[in-house]
Amino acid sequence: xxxxxxxxxxxxxxxxxxxxxxxxxxxxxxxxxxxxxxxxxxxxxxxxxxxxxxxxxxxxxxxxxxxxxxxxxxxxxxxxxxxxxxxxxxxxxxxxxxxxxxxxxxxxxxxxxxxxxxxxxxxxxxxxxxxxxxxxxxxxxxxxxxxxxxxxxxxxxxxxxxxxxxxxxxxxxxxxxxxxxxxxxxxxxxxxxxxxxxxxxxxxxxxxxxxxxxxxxxxxxxxxxxxxxxxxxxxxxxxxxxxxxxxxxxxxxxxxxxxxxxxxxxxxxxxxxxxxxxxxxxxxxxxxxxxxxxxxxxxxxxxxxxxxxxxxxxxxxxxxxxxxxxxxxxxxxxxxxxxxxxxxxxxxxxxxxxxxxxxxxxxxxxxxxxxxxxxxxxxxxxxxxxxxxxxxxxxxxxxxxxxxxxxxxxxxxxxxxxxxxxxxxxxxxxxxxxxxxxxxxxxxxxxxxxxxxxxxxxxxxxxxxxxxxxxxxxxxxxxxxxxxxxxxxxxxxxxxxxxxxxxxxxxxxxxxxxxxxxxxxxxxxxxxxxxxxxxxxxxxxxxxxxxxxxxxxxxxxxx
Amino acid sequence: xxxxxxxxxxxxxxxxxxxxxxxxxxxxxxxxxxxxxxxxxxxxxxxxxxxxxxxxxxxxxxxxxxxxxxxxxxxxxxxxxxxxxxxxxxxxxxxxxxxxxxxxxxxxxxxxxxxxxxxxxxxxxxxxxxxxxxxxxxxxxxxxxxxxxxxxxxxxxxxxxxxxxxxxxxxxxxxxxxxxxxxx
Numbered sequence: 256x257x258x259x260x261x262x263x264x265x266x267x268x269x270x271x272x273x274x275x276x277x278x279x280x281x282x283x284x285x286x287x288x289x290x291x292x293x294x295x296x297x298x299x300x301x302x303x304x305x306x307x308x309x310x311x312x313x314x315x316x317x318x319x320x321x322x323x324x325x326x327x328x329x330x331x332x333x334x335x336x337x338x339x340x341x342x343x344x345x346x347x348x349x350x351x352x353x354x355x356x357x358x359x360x361x362x363x364x365x366x367x368x369x370x371x372x373x374x375x376x377x378x379x380x381x382x383x384x385x386x387x388x389x390x391x392x393x394x395x396x397x398x399x400x401x402x403x404x405x406x407x408x409x410x411x412x413x414x415x416x417x418x419x420x421x422x423x424x425x426x427x428x429x430x431x432x433x434x435x436x437x438x439x440x441x442x443x444x445x446x447x448x449x450x451x452x453x454x455x456x457x458x459x460x461x462x463x464x465x466x467x468x469x470x471x472x473x474x475x476x477x478x479x480x481x482x483x484x485x486x487x488x489x490x491x492x493x494x495x496x497x498x499x500x501x502x503x504x505x506x507x508x509x510x511x512x513x514x515x516x517x518x519x520x521x522x523x524x525x526x527x528x529x530x531x532x533x534x535x536x537x538x539x540x541x542x543x544x545x546x547x548x549x550x551x552x553x554x555x556x557x558x559x560x561x562x563x564x565x566x567x568x569x570x571x572x573x574x575x576x577x578x579x580x581x582x583x584x585x586x587x588x589x590x591x592x593x594x595x596x597x598x599x600x601x602x603x604x605x606x607x608x609x610x611x612x613x614x615x616x617x618x619x620x621x622x623x624x625x626x627x628x629x630x631x632x633x634x635x636x637x638x639x640x641x642x643x644x645x646x647x648x649x650x651x652x653x654x655x656x657x658x659x660x661x662x663x664x665x666x667x668x669x670x671x672x673x674x675x676x677x678x679x680x681x682x683x684x685x686x687x688x689x690x691x692x693x694x695x696x697x698x699x700x701x702x703x704x705x706x707x708x709x710x711x712x713x714x715x716x717x718x719x720x721x722x723x724x725x726x727x728x729x730x731x732x733x734x735x736x737x738x739x740x741x742x743x744x745x746x747x748x749x750x751x752x753x754x755x756x757x758x759x760x761x762x763x764x765x766x767x768x769x770x771x772x773x774x775x776x777x778x779x780x781x782x783x784x785x786x787x788x789x790x791x792x793x794x795x796x797x798x799x800x801x802x803x804x805x806x807x808x809x810x811x812x813x814x
Numbered sequence: 815x816x817x818x819x820x821x822x823x824x825x826x827x828x829x830x831x832x833x834x835x836x837x838x839x840x841x842x843x844x845x846x847x848x849x850x851x852x853x854x855x856x857x858x859x860x861x862x863x864x865x866x867x868x869x870x871x872x873x874x875x876x877x878x879x880x881x882x883x884x885x886x887x888x889x890x891x892x893x894x895x896x897x898x899x900x901x902x903x904x905x906x907x908x909x910x911x912x913x914x915x916x917x918x919x920x921x922x923x924x925x926x927x928x929x930x931x932x933x934x935x936x937x938x939x940x941x942x943x944x945x946x947x948x949x950x951x952x953x954x955x956x957x958x959x960x961x962x963x964x965x966x967x968x969x970x971x972x973x974x975x976x977x978x979x980x981x982x983x984x985x986x987x988x989x990x991x992x993x994x995x996x997x998x
Contacts, residue, residue: 307967307978314965318893435985480979491979608992610984646974650960653869653938654931661963662875662973665993 261287261512263809264534264549266519266564269366270795271782271802272555273497273505274409278806280510287512287547288505291539291556292362294515295341295369297475297498301488303337311336330747331359333370338486341369349702351691356705357746358559364515365498366557367749370486373462373494373614374639374793375415377406377426381625382635382790389624391633392682395787396759396768399426405800413495413799414471416479416615417460425457425620431465433458434481438607439642439670440617446731451622454727459618459639462495462796474500483612494614516540518698521568522552522577522778530777531577537698551777551809555802558588558783559688562754563703565772565780566690578755578772584765586687588707589753589789590745592636592678595717597724599733601642601670608644608667616641621791623719632715634679637791638724644670672733676720679791680745681712688754707745750794752783770805781805843885849892851900858907861922862887862955868927868934869952870959875968883962890958903954906947913948 263279265272268290276288294300308315315336322329325345334342343360350358361367380399386392403426410429417430436444436458444456463479464471471477476492476499485494492499505511516539523533523546533548554561562585568577576584621635647668649660680686686708690701721738728736758764761773770781781802783794841859854862866884867873873881891903914922914933922930936942937952963969970976975996 305978307970308976309965309967309970313890313894314961316890316894319896320893434983437985441986480981481983482979606989608987608989610987610992610995611980611982613983613985648960648964650956651938653934653956655871655874657869657960658871658874658963661870661960661969665996667989 261549263551265553267556268364270368271798273501274799274802275553275806277501277505280505280508289517290364291518295363303487333486352705354708355744359749368497375796376792386788389628392788405804409799414464416465418458420457437642439601454622461615524570554780555782558751561784586684587682587753588686591748591750592713593748595676596739598673599728599736636678639675641673677791752786755780755784756787769808779805865955869956883959886962887958902950906951
């Protein structure tokens with residue numbers, strides 16, 4: 256194997272790409288893993304991981320100049336002092352848009368696996384089936400049973416904390432013990448159980464090691480310490496990241512070549528064989544161009560970049576982008592609607608508090624539009640539920656009196672609850688990303704152009720959520736109920752998906768059931784770009800399962 | 815001659831761009847901030863220092879690493895505040911002494927401690943008829959002094975029982991048990 260020839264090339268060393276690399280390397284495939292960002296080595300490259308809160312100059316705030324220069328990424332909940340170095344500043348890779356879209360980027364080896372919310376709910380048969388049965392999308396070429404073993408495969412390795420809930424709307428997985436939930440969580444769970452047969456408040460499954468198994472110790476990872484500063488990188492490996500888990504695992508096989516600072520320009524296509532034969536790469540620092548060659552190419556650069564790379568992979572056979580005979584590449588781009596929130600106070604638990612910090616919360620899986628469309632809107636939503644009780648600071652007085660109040664104070668604020676709708680958005684041809692042929696980035700690659708927006712269905716879903724949750728809060732005895740519409744544009748959910756959707760029919764989809772381009776079988780797309788519909792769950796677990804499945808399809812096809 | 819001109823230029827530069835520092839070391843930490851937006855002289859720094867020490871007397875906590883919040887306040891206003899809020903704060907401290915003189919007939923800097931405390935009580939109760947900018951200064955100094963204390967290592971460790979890696983999370987604890995545990 257020369258320095259430029261490999262058996263497989265994986266573009267993107269993040270959540271899904273690292274899984275492809277791990278599966279291939281475990282099975283003896285000489286693999287080149289490319290990432291456009293710099294290397295981030297577990298432990299070595301977490302410069303802020305062990306900084307105390309008082310060691311930050313602005314005590315957690317960002318400077319005004321920083322926010323002004325980065326209005327998009329600054330809106331991300333995890334973009335905090337101590338984690339900004341894992342995000343891409345706004346001017347580094349600009350884009351154009353017809354409607355506001357917030358593209359939050361994390362370019363480094365490990366990608367956004369360092370920054371994710373670590374929520375890992377499986378999709379159910381309803382999530383795969385209802386787009387077709389409820390007539391708002393094409394049929395997925397796979398169903399839950401196809402993916403279930405891969406969910407298990409991934410979960411065992413990643414380490415998922417959860418409870419066996421026995422719900423068909425949210426299948427159980429391979430779980431480590433759950434963390435504790437709060438007094439208000441328990442109350443809400445019992446109220447919901449008493450009043451609704453179809454609704455369940457459950458512990459939100461998350462990728463944290465609550466009780467590491469042998470497989471996790473082999474990765475060099477330890478138990479989650481509830482630090483809740485995960486976005487800085489975890490020195491314990493307490494949550495799953497590509498950096499702490501899949502990448503070093505793949506490296507230990509001796510089959511992985513990791514190349515950081517490698518911006519992929521395009522996939523190379525051999526007109527004679529009708530297959531891809533490599534990738535064209537631009538060094539992020541020197542701007543030098545390199546070609547690498549392989550038997551198969553896996554696109555795992557994140558939904559937007561994977562689609563952009565394919566669109567930019569032009570040849571006489573594919574003048575509109577690799578595998579884009581039907582012109583659908585970039586279309587049916589999706590996201591999650593996170594605009595709607597509802598908050599309240601929770602009286603009646605004044606004698607209860609939390610001790611410590613939890614990296615997860617509770618959750619309500621979908622409860623409408625399950626077997627048929629029962630509401631005025633299409634699609635489903637789940638709800639992330641956060642309850643907390645914080646210390647109260649008495650700050651009314653002045654001088655020594657104020658100081659005494661601050662130092663002796665052990666009072667607490669009332670319990671509060673904050674619930675967020677996680678809404679499915681409908682696959683639509685007009686929600687699309689494309690290349691801006693008139694503007695290029697610093698590498699001479701056309702900028703991405705977004706035309707992605709909400710629609711009336713999203714508004715109807717939000718109204719349903721508000722009404723239902725006002726009722727639930729009311730039954731629970733909560734007060735001061737407030738509807739919140741953040742008004743945020745698509746993208747801030749950081750659940751971009753679609754654009755190269757899977758399907759049964761090459762005429763209405765880009766990928767087949769194995770994540771291969773319909774017409775170029777040695778090109779796999781197994782990140783968010785492949786999604787046929789969005790459902791409502793945090794998608795990373797599904798991306799990882801699809802990536803592992805696609806990699807193993809390639810392995811099987813070689814035998 | 816050249817030396818005299820050079821000194822004059824330094825003074826003019828200082829006047830135009832930032833702080834005029836006295837030879838005292840009292841404000842060395844602020845000098846090290848190299849403030850670009852906030853223009854302030856030593857007399858105004860003295861007023862803000864007074865305000866900070868009277869509103870939240872950090873100097874009374876021997877265990878604190880720093881007994882003044884003033885450098886933190888200035889740094890936050892300089893770098894974290896939006897331009898309009900920064901301007902309001904600057905206008906407020908630049909006119910503070912004069913405004914108090916016109917309201918009370920005595921400049922703040924000329925007041926005895928008891929008088930200053932009385933005045934600040936009126937501001938705290940919002941009973942003093944004064945400009946919005948004066949209230950901006952008071953509220954900023956109070957809020958940022960409290961923030962400086964409550965995010966300090968001393969407060970986080972001794973009052974908030976902060977642990978970087980707490981290990982377990984207990985979601986449902988009796989308040990009385992938590993208090994007993996923390997008092998141990």
